[in-house]
Every structure is written in structure tokens, then in C-alpha cells.
Amino acid sequence: MNLDTAAGPVLYLDGVTVSFDGFKALDSLSLIVEPGELRCIIGPNGAGKTTMMDVITGKTRPDAGEAHFGNHNDLTRLSEPEIARAGIGRKFQKPTIFRNHTVFENLEVALKTDKRVFPTVGARPSPEQEARIDEVLELIGLRRKADQKADLLSHGEKQWLEIGMLLVQDPKLLLLDEPVAGMSDEETARTGELLRSLAGRHSLVVVEHDMHFVESIARKVTVLHEGRLLAEGTLEAVRTDSRVIDVYLGR
Amino acid sequence: MTAVTRRLLDLRFWPAPRAGARASGIPESRRMLWIVLGAWLLLAVGVPILHLAVPASSALHLGAYAVTLGGKILCYATVALAMDLVWGYAGILSLGHGVFFALGGYAMGMYLMRAIGTDGVYGSTLPDFMVFLDWKQLPWYWHGSDSFLQQALLVVLAPALLAFVFGWFAFRSRIKGVYFSIITQALTYAFMLLFFRNQTGFGGNNGFTDFKRILGFPLASPRTRAVLFSLSATLLVLSLLGCRLLVRSKFGRVLTAIRDAEDRVRFCGYDPVGFKLFAWTLSAAICGIAGALYVPQVGIINPSEMSPANSVEIAIWVAVGGRGTLLGPILGAALINGAKSWLTVVAPEAWLFALGLLFIVVTRWLPDGVLGLFRRAQK
Numbered sequence: 001m002n003l004d005t006a007a008g009p010v011l012y013l014d015g016v017t018v019s020f021d022g023f024k025a026l027d028s029l030s031l032i033v034e035p036g037e038l039r040c041i042i043g044p045n046g047a048g049k050t051t052m053m054d055v056i057t058g059k060t061r062p063d064a065g066e067a068h069f070g071n072h073n074d075l076t077r078l079s080e081p082e083i084a085r086a087g088i089g090r091k092f093q094k095p096t097i098f099r100n101h102t103v104f105e106n107l108e109v110a111l112k113t114d115k116r117v118f119p120t121v122g123a124r125p126s127p128e129q130e131a132r133i134d135e136v137l138e139l140i141g142l143r144r145k146a147d148q149k150a151d152l153l154s155h156g157e158k159q160w161l162e163i164g165m166l167l168v169q170d171p172k173l174l175l176l177d178e179p180v181a182g183m184s185d186e187e188t189a190r191t192g193e194l195l196r197s198l199a200g201r202h203s204l205v206v207v208e209h210d211m212h213f214v215e216s217i218a219r220k221v222t223v224l225h226e227g228r229l230l231a232e233g234t235l236e237a238v239r240t241d242s243r244v245i246d247v248y249l250g251r
Numbered sequence: 252m253t254a255v256t257r258r259l260l261d262l263r264f265w266p267a268p269r270a271g272a273r274a275s276g277i278p279e280s281r282r283m284l285w286i287v288l289g290a291w292l293l294l295a296v297g298v299p300i301l302h303l304a305v306p307a308s309s310a311l312h313l314g315a316y317a318v319t320l321g322g323k324i325l326c327y328a329t330v331a332l333a334m335d336l337v338w339g340y341a342g343i344l345s346l347g348h349g350v351f352f353a354l355g356g357y358a359m360g361m362y363l364m365r366a367i368g369t370d371g372v373y374g375s376t377l378p379d380f381m382v383f384l385d386w387k388q389l390p391w392y393w394h395g396s397d398s399f400l401q402q403a404l405l406v407v408l409a410p411a412l413l414a415f416v417f418g419w420f421a422f423r424s425r426i427k428g429v430y431f432s433i434i435t436q437a438l439t440y441a442f443m444l445l446f447f448r449n450q451t452g453f454g455g456n457n458g459f460t461d462f463k464r465i466l467g468f469p470l471a472s473p474r475t476r477a478v479l480f481s482l483s484a485t486l487l488v489l490s491l492l493g494c495r496l497l498v499r500s501k502f503g504r505v506l507t508a509i510r511d512a513e514d515r516v517r518f519c520g521y522d523p524v525g526f527k528l529f530a531w532t533l534s535a536a537i538c539g540i541a542g543a544l545y546v547p548q549v550g551i552i553n554p555s556e557m558s559p560a561n562s563v564e565i566a567i568w569v570a571v572g573g574r575g576t577l578l579g580p581i582l583g584a585a586l587i588n589g590a591k592s593w594l595t596v597v598a599p600e601a602w603l604f605a606l607g608l609l610f611i612v613v614t615r616w617l618p619d620g621v622l623g624l625f626r627r628a629q630k
Binding site: 084098101121123165169 | 497500501502504505507508511512514515516517518519520521522525526529
């Protein structure tokens, strides 16, 4: 599927509202992400960050509002696998990888290719696909561990593998939920480097609590609070915003 | 060589998709292929020779009891293998696999009942139980059941269709884990109750028995017995090779991926429903064929095959042998059923205690089953 972004943003949310038993997890949220942008989303617990990702990936259907991916993909209508195939990759907070497969096999399964049942039975990676996997292995720094069982990787390596699994799908938009949670300082720095190198080729939306990390990668920051957009702008502008100080940074 | 055999022998279809494993993996799998083919020869050719050609006076002679018991165990082993495909590889624990086995058995049983002809107790063209119920003609769903070909198709289609419809609803609704297991248990129980009714038209609680012949060959003859045994061995080996091909393919890797992290598979762009449904339906079809070979060998099929306890026992074979290994469940089925037929003769009241104890020992100390124990000992 080709993503037509000629006339605008990669991701377009307008007035998205989600309620669970009367509680509004998202309250008329609007968000626009441009091609190649690296956007950080911050906000206290319960601000609606995860629900927003659920809406974008089709896991949760909004009660009201629009959600579009490029010009032709209505995210409120497509199923989760369809959205994934359209080019949205999502990294969970807890590393979610196939622990009994090798690193290579994890990437092989994730690889962008025909994902229907019967074509999968006889499928083997073509030389181009193997090259693509190798390229991603290099990028996430796991080439030497390609044949190792994923379960044996360190926490940080698992996070990178998961990012790699998104990359082999050639996503237009990457959603990353707290990608550096539980990482050492060195791993955090390497992850920041990796994400910065991905911006431009992909659009990235990063949900993060670690302000130092946000500082190191952010160009534009969106602050959510109680399901609403509280502030948006450069990190500096957001930091000095009095409403933001009240609900989040000032604590 | 046919195209299929060529494909099976083509080493690229045997494991090792990747460098590190490439060096050691292929010879290992080739050895495995030869071992499997050797075992098949031994069983499918060796046993009939020992039964038919070796005189009864010889110590090497295999009697009717041993051959029938062996054939029965081969059918059980095939069921265990099919169960492993869904439980071990896709993480779907079925506690109702007995229903698929029994449906295949009943489909074959219908043919065998019709093949009795007028040799039954009442000398009627109708099966005895229908005469007993004072039925004057065959119910519509017995139409054409005297055709072996039609019933052979039903052996596969009946369990596969049930599995497909049931699986489609269950997997689409994302029913997983214990909830799925409990529903499968209810499924087999409901079918058992249905088949217990005389009005259902499948012989009620007595089921089908007193079979005389299959395709004109008398079931009591040693030759027929030997052929049925060979067919059971062939079915087991073909199912093993087929399942092995499948789990070693990318399909198998996606299946295990679903077992380990279904959400991630979905976000990778796969719809897990189709993958589960294919493995599930295939598993049911294999069970159906095993049931069809089981019935002429043991000479009876009745609703007790659908009792929940029977299906639980299948799960125990797999757990004891070792989940997710294909070979393990075969071993487990053979060990437990061998022990069962010995113990129920020596000390009948002890069997259920022994089975329970075994289950505790395996779940507590042998999470990878007997095969896991072997592998640990090898290292």
C-alpha cells in the first residue's frame, strides 16, 4: 500500500473521544504529525497516551472524532493487521518479542511480505529480504547475535529488537511507548541516537516519561492531560507554560 | 518419485533457515528423516511379517492381541501428534479432541455397519440397532453410507467442518486459554450426550459393533489385521512428516510466535485467526483419520470415546511426552497406553492413581516431558 501524504500530514486525529464507562480516556483530542517528524508525547499517568496509541493502531475504536493515516486510510475502520500492513508500527512498553525464536527469525516473521496463511507456508526470505534484515540487524546493533534465542538478550537489546521488528515492516509511522524504560544510561543514549537517525525516513511518535531522554531527542513536544491536549511546541516553550508546570513538571 | 516425495526429501524443506544452524541443522534433520523412514519400515513391513509369516510356535511370532493393541496405540499416537500441533506449537489447549477422533470413527463405523449386509442378528439390510428400534428404513443422513468412498470423505470432512466452524467463532472472538479449553470440553460433552440418544440414529450408548468386513475383506482375518496395522503406521509417519514440514516452515514460526506473543503478531500485520484456524482444522482432520483406522481394529465405536475424560487423557499423553516436540507426544501416547493395557490387567484399580501420579510428576518435575528428560541427559 502506498501512503499518499502529498497533501498533508502522516497522522491526523481530530476530536477523538474515547470513554470507558463514562470516564473519558480521550476527550476531543486532536493531533497532527507531519512526514519525517519526531514527536514526543508526555503527560502524567492516565493522561490518555496509551489510549491514543490504541486508537491509532485500531485496538480501540473512538466514540467520536476522526483518525486518518495519510489521505486514504481511515483508522477507525481498518483492523489491527490492516493498519500494521498500511505502515504503522507499534512498540509496546514491555518488550514484546518472540522469545523462543532467534533474533533473525524474529525479524523474518516481522518482515514486510505477503502475510496471508498459505503464502506463508512455503515462504523463505529472498536475497533482497535477507539483505534488508541484515541492514536492520546492523542498525539495531544485533548482527552478532542474529542466531541467538531472543529470550537470552538483555532488556535493552530486546527493546532494540522490537524496534527492528517494526523497521523491517518499512513503516511510515512508528509509535514507541516508553522505549527507554528500564534501560541503562548507555543504552538510553544509543536508543536516542537510533531514533534520531530514523526521523526523516520515518515519522516517529514517542511516549516517554524520562525528561532527560525527551530533551535529548525532542524537536516538538505534545503534552496530554486528562485526555486533552494541554500544550504543544518546542520543549522550551512547553516547559515554561504555566498550565504544564501545574499538572506535570511542577510536581 | 512423485513430486511430493521429492519435496519431502528436498533438504531445503528440512530445518535450518539460518547461518548458525545451517552447518549442523541439515545433517541432523536428514538423519531424523532416515530414522523416521526406518521406523516406518520396521512397523509397516516388519510387524505384518512377524504376524503373518512367522509361525505361531516361534518366539518371534506376534499374536492378534499384540498387533491389534499396537495398531490402536499407533492411532492414539497420531491423535497425540495432531494435538501437539495445536497445543505445543500454537498454544491452544483443546480438552475436546476426542470428538474429532470419534467423528472420524463414526463415519467409518457407518460404512462398516452397512458392510455387515444381512449377516446381522436379525438378518435385515438395516443395521441391528435400527431393527431393534423398529425403524423401517434408513434415516436420510445414512444415505449412501454403503459407499466406502463417501464415508472415507466424511472421515475427514465431518471433523474438519466441525473444527472449522467452532474454531472460526472461537478464534474470531479471541477466546483463549482456559476459556477455550473449557468450551472444547463442553463441545465434546454435548456431542457425547447427542450420540447417547437412540433417536440420533448412531446406535445410542452401544454405538456400532459386530463389524464383519471392510471392502470385502473379513476383519477377523490376520491379513486384514496386518494391513490395518500397516496403514496406521503409515498414517502416523505421514502425519509426523507433514507436521514437521509445517512447523519448520515460516508458517510454523508464525504459529509459535502467536503462542508466545499474539499481540505482536497482529501488529506485525498477520491475522492470527487464519493461522490458528488452519492448524486447528488440520489437527481435527488428522484425528478423524486416526479414528477411522481405530474403529475397524478395535471393532467398536461408542459415545464414551467423546467423554471429557478421554480428551483430557489425550492432553496427558502430550504433556508426558513433551509439548512442542512432535516426537514426544508419540512417545507419550505409546508409553501411557502400553502401561495402561499392562496395568489394567495386572491391577485394574491402580490405573487411575498411576495416571494421576504420573501427571503430577510430569507437571512438577518434567515440564518438557519424557523427551525433555532425554535431551537433558544427552547434554
